[in-house]
Amino acid sequence: MLAVLSPGQGSQKPGFLAPWLDLDGVEARLRWWSALAGVDLIHLGTRADADEIKDTARTQPLLVAAALLAAEHLPMHDVALVAGHSVGELGAAALAGVLPAEAAVTLAGVRGHEMAAACALEPTGMAAVLGGDPDEVLAALQSHGLHPANRNGAGQIVAAGAIDRLDKLAAEPPARTRIIRLQVAGAFHTPYMAPAEAALAAVAAGVTASAPARILLSNLDGAPVGHGPETLQRLVRQVTAPVRWDLCMRTLADLGVTGVIELPPAGTLAGLVKRELKGEGAPEIVTLNTPADLPAARRLVARHAGPAARPYAPWFRVVVSPAAGRLARAAEATVGAGVRAGQVLGHVTGAQGPVEVTAHDNGLLTEWLAHHDDPVAPGQPLVRIGGTH
Secondary structure, eight states: OEEEEEOOTTOOOTTTTGGGGGSTTHHHHHHHHHHHHTSOHHHHHHTOOHHHHTSHHHHHHHHHHHHHHHHTTSOGGGOOEEEESTTHHHHHHHHTTSSOHHHHHHHHHHHHHHHHHHHTTSOEEEEEEEESOHHHHHHHHHHTTOEEEEEEETTEEEEEEEHHHHHHHHHSOOTTEEEEEOOOSSOTTSGGGHHHHHHHHHHHTTOOOOOOSSEEBOTTTSOBOOOHHHHHHHHHHTTTSOBOHHHHHHHHHHTTOOEEEEOSSOSHHHHHHHHHSOSTTOOEEEEOOSGGGHHHHHHHHHHHOSSOSSSSOEEEEEEEOSSSEEEEEOTTOOTTOEEOTTOEEEEEEETTEEEEEEOSSOEEEEEESSOTTOEEOTTOEEEEEEEEO
16 A cells, blocks of 8 residues: 655755756646745745745745645555645645645645744744653643644654743753754644634635545544545644644554655655654655656555555544543453443543543544543543444
């Protein structure tokens, strides 16, 4: 099974689109998409320096446009699965057939502009926490009033929130961790972005979304989504919700993905996949950065295209926390156990007392995403349920 991945903000490099303008029709397409996004994509992708393309309002439509341009030169009809990281989800949704390319670029322009405006409201930022025990890292973030904005797997959790709280985290890091402050404008994928989510929702309400033509994974919980309007709602919700790229990679493994192509500017997601999905059965990876990489990408498609590695269509659902508090898992809710819709899997006990955590589908409990007695937040993924159609 072949997967195509669309990268997110932070992967851009000065001049990375320049080689693509030598291909027929690319310059005209970028001029059209520039009009939709409200930024000069040709300038940004060829002549702009690192500081200029670091601007959220410019970076987001640039990344979506780059992914869509490169994908036009691949035999996408042989690709079984697509996924994107953060704003890359808009590109992935277009490649899945949920959105027209024009809608994806337009929404990326609105998303970038509104997130940049939200960043200006108060001083916030992000920092990568590398290494350490994940549960200890999450507990430390909660104690400092920070949010786990990205969980990227491979020992990387990105903290986001107020600058002074990030400073305290850096001064008191969790055991065996390294803190790297990220050069971003604000606390993406946190409640600080609520004004941007509302503005994007107002524009997205006028977009018609279709059912995906291929498997499309959601950053919200790593699960495939099969309904167009739900996909659009998730894309909007992701502005304030954490990016669970770790769960997306878990699904790549669960589905038996054997080949991965990362669209330009490529390298970041390929590195995460390489570190997380290693050993026997690790997927073959091609990073597509320039037209010179297209032959290798097409050969990868030829080797890994075709039906899924398993003769059924698997699905995954994630049960999230209904409240803030501490998780108590039910004794019978063990990994590998069958569960039924409505079954109580545990309780979250907070200030208002215990609240039930229930399954919303029949299936198999494949993984707990939080430990017994962990502090959890509303909407935090707790347990993963799978099944087949």
